[in-house]
Amino acid sequence: MRxxxxxxxxxxxxxxxxxxxxxxxxxxxxxxxxxxPSTIAAALxxxxxxxxxxxxxxxxxxxxxxxxxxxxxxxxxxxxELARCCAERDIALIHVSTDYVFDGNKGAPYVxxxxxxxxxxxxxxxxxxxxxVLATGAKAVIVRTAWVFSATGRxxxxxxxAAATRNPTxxxxxxxxxxxxxxxxxxxxxxxxxxxxxxxxxxxYRGIVxxxxxxxxxxxxxxxxxxxxxxxxxxxxxxIEPIPTAAWPTPVRRPPDSxxxxxxxxxxxxxxxxxxxxxxxxxxxxx
Numbered sequence: 001m002r003x004x005x006x007x008x009x010x011x012x013x014x015x016x017x018x019x020x021x022x023x024x025x026x027x028x029x030x031x032x033x034x035x036x037p038s039t040i041a042a043a044l045x046x047x048x049x050x051x052x053x054x055x056x057x058x059x060x061x062x063x064x065x066x067x068x069x070x071x072x073x074x075x076x077x078x079x080x081e082l083a084r085c086c087a088e089r090d091i092a093l094i095h096v097s098t099d100y101v102f103d104g105n106k107g108a109p110y111v112x113x114x115x116x117x118x119x120x121x122x123x124x125x126x127x128x129x130x131x132x133v134l135a136t137g138a139k140a141v142i143v144r145t146a147w148v149f150s151a152t153g154r155x156x157x158x159x160x161x162a163a164a165t166r167n168p169t170x171x172x173x174x175x176x177x178x179x180x181x182x183x184x185x186x187x188x189x190x191x192x193x194x195x196x197x198x199x200x201x202x203x204x205y206r207g208i209v210x211x212x213x214x215x216x217x218x219x220x221x222x223x224x225x226x227x228x229x230x231x232x233x234x235x236x237x238x239x240i241e242p243i244p245t246a247a248w249p250t251p252v253r254r255p256p257d258s259x260x261x262x263x264x265x266x267x268x269x270x271x272x273x274x275x276x277x278x279x280x281x282x283x284x285x286x287x
Contacts, residue, residue, distance in 0.1 A: 002048065002049055002050030002051075002198070003023050003024070003025050003047065003048075003049050003050065004017075004021070004023060004024050004025070004049060004050065004051050004052075004053060004191065004194050004198075005024075005025045005026075005027065005043070005044075005047050005049035005051070005052045005053070006018060006024055006025070006026050006027070006052075006053040006054075006055055007027055007032050007052070007053070007054050007055055007056040007082070008028070008054070008055035008056030008057065009026035009027055009028040010028045010029075011055055011056070011057070011059075011153065012148050012149070012150040012152065012153040012155060012183040013055040013096055013145075013148060013183050013186060013187065013190075014026060014053075014055035014056065015150070015152060015153070015183070016150060016183040016184045016186065016187035017053055017055065017187040017190055017191065019184075019187075020184070020187045020188060020191055021191060024191075025047050025049065027043055029056075031043055032056070034056060034073055034074050034077065034078025034079075034081070034082075035073060035074075035078075037078070037081050040078075040081050040082050040085050041085045044085055044086070044089055044091065049091060050091065050092070050194075050197075050198050051091065051092045051093070051094065051194040051197050051198055052082065052086055052091055052092070052093050052094070053094045053096070053190050053191075053194060054079055054082055054093060054094065054095045054096060055096050055190075056074065056078065057074055057075055057096065057126070058070060058071045058073075058074035058075050058122070058125065059122070060122070061100070061120065061122045061250075061252055061254075062250055062251040062252055064120065064121040064122040064125065064252075065120060065121050065251050065252060067121075068121045068125070071121050071122060071125040072125050072128065074125070075122075075125035075126050075128065075129045076125055076128040076129040076132050077132070079095055079129045079132060079133050080129070080132035080133060080135075080136060082133075083095070083132070083133040083136040083138040083140055084136045084138070086138050086139070086140075087136050087137055087138035087139070090139070091139070092138075092139040092140070092141075092194075092197040092198075092201060093133065093138050093139065093140045093141070094140075094141045094143060094190055094193055094194060094197070095129070095130070095133050095140060095141070095142050095143070096143050096145060096190070097126050097127075097129065097130050097142050097143065097144045097145070097208075098122075098123065098126045098144060098145065098146065099144060099145070099146035099147075099178060099179070099212070099255065099258035099260055100118060100119075100120070100122055100123035100126060100255065100258070101116040101117075101118050101123050101126055101127040101130070101144065102114065102116060102117060102118070102123075102255055102258050103117040103118070103119050103255055104119075104176075104254070104255025104256040104257045104258045105117075105255075105256070105257070106257065107257060108257075108259075109216075109259040109260055109261035110210070110258065110259065110260055110261060111210075111261045111263075111264070112144075112207070112208045112209060112210060112261075112264055116130075119252065119253045119254075119255065120251075120252035120253065121252075122252065130142050130208065134206075134207070139197070139201050139205075139206065140206060141193055141197070141205055141206065141207070141208075141209065142207065142208040142209070143189075143190060143193070143208075143209055143210075143211050144208060144209070144210050144211070144212075144260060145181050145186055145210075145211055145212045145260075146178050146179045146180075146181055146212040146213075146258060146260055147178045147179060147180040147181055147212070147213070147217075147222075148181045148182075148183050148186065149180060149181070149182060149183065149280075149283060150182065150183035150184065150283060150286075151283050151286035151287045156219065156222065157222075157226055157280075157283065157287075158287075160172070160223055160226060161226075161230075161287070164227070164236075164238045167238065168238050168239060169238060169239040169241055170223065170238050170239070170240050170241065171241045171243045171247070171248070172219050172220045172223040172240055172241070172242065172243065173218070173219045173220060173242075173243060173244070173245050173247075173248050174218050174219065174220035174221075174242035174243060174244070175218065175244050175245055175256065176218060176219055176245060176254055176255070176256055176257070176258075177216055177217070177218055177256065177257040177258070177259055178212075178216065178217065178218075178255075178257075178258045178259060178260075179212035179213050179214075179215070179216055179217070179258075179259055179260050179276065180212075180213045180217050180222050180276040180279070180280065181211075181212045181213040181273070181276065181279065182213060182276065182279025182280060182282060182283050183283075184279070184282065184283070185213065185273055185274055185278075185279040185282075186211060186212075186273070189211045189265070189271050189273055190211075192269065192271045193209075193269050193271065196269055196270075204268065205268065205269075209262075209264050209265045209268060209269070210260035210261060210262045210264065210265060211260075211262060211265050211271075211273055212260045212262065212273060212276075213273055213274070213275065213276025213279055214262075214272070214273050214274055214275040214276060215275050215276055215277070216259045217276060220240060220242045220243075222276075222280070223240045224240050225277055225280055226280060226284065227240065229280060229281050229284040230284060233284070
């Protein structure tokens with residue numbers, strides 16, 4: 001079996017994939033940098049993977065508004081060149097995308113065929129990346145995920161824990177709905193898809209699937225669950241005050257309801273994400 005190569009090794013998802021299995025080659029920007037397109041083909045030639053998992057991305061949602069060119073290079077142009085290079089070498093590609101391709105106004109979980117309508121540069125750049133990857137004709141699977149957290153990196157869970165060391169009361173948005181996703185759980189699903197692609201490509205694999213933590217939550221519910229888990233381990237529990245989105249303005253409008261339907265993941269690949277609360281408990285244990 002040929003090895004699996006993952007990009008974005010320093011990120012939450014790429015790092016989790018790298019830690020999950022010994023047959024994974026994990027590359028950071030020093031080895032594969034979308035701002036240096038020549039490194040893409042060089043990396044594929046050097047490692048000759050059977051499957052590539054692209055977890056490299058520009059993920060600073062608010063900063064992207066003033067840095068659109070960089071977001072497009074990282075989220076559209078780089079993935080497109082990676083897909084083109086994979087297609088030339090008959091390498092299957094799994095490209096990680098986001099719930100932010102949707103505006104959150106549907107009022108029900110999004111399925112893969114729902115029309116994207118991103119509300120900011122970040123979401124628009126990720127949607128452009130999806131389209132660019134598929135346009136190359138590569139053997140590509142787009143995996144949309146959401147609300148990723150882990151024991152490392154910059155994420156909601158770690159930000160909240162840091163805030164709790166300074167404040168006994170935390171104000172957390174309670175009217176945005178989504179699917180919290182533990183990076184190690186997502187890594188297992190990405191590797192499960194990779195194994196199926198290694199077992200033989202089928203045209204039915206190509207396209208978009210959703211993979212995020214099972215169930216749904218608000219940011220406030222996630223915060224409460226986080227400190228409940230911490231309390232089981234003897235840690236103090238702050239007051240978690242629910243607030244509306246309007247009380248916590250940001251440069252980019254977040255989708256009010258970006259829940260992802262994941263039935264297709266099971267139907268197409270025989271895989272399912274575990275409940276987000278289970279993933280949270282495992283991450284808290286790591287912390």
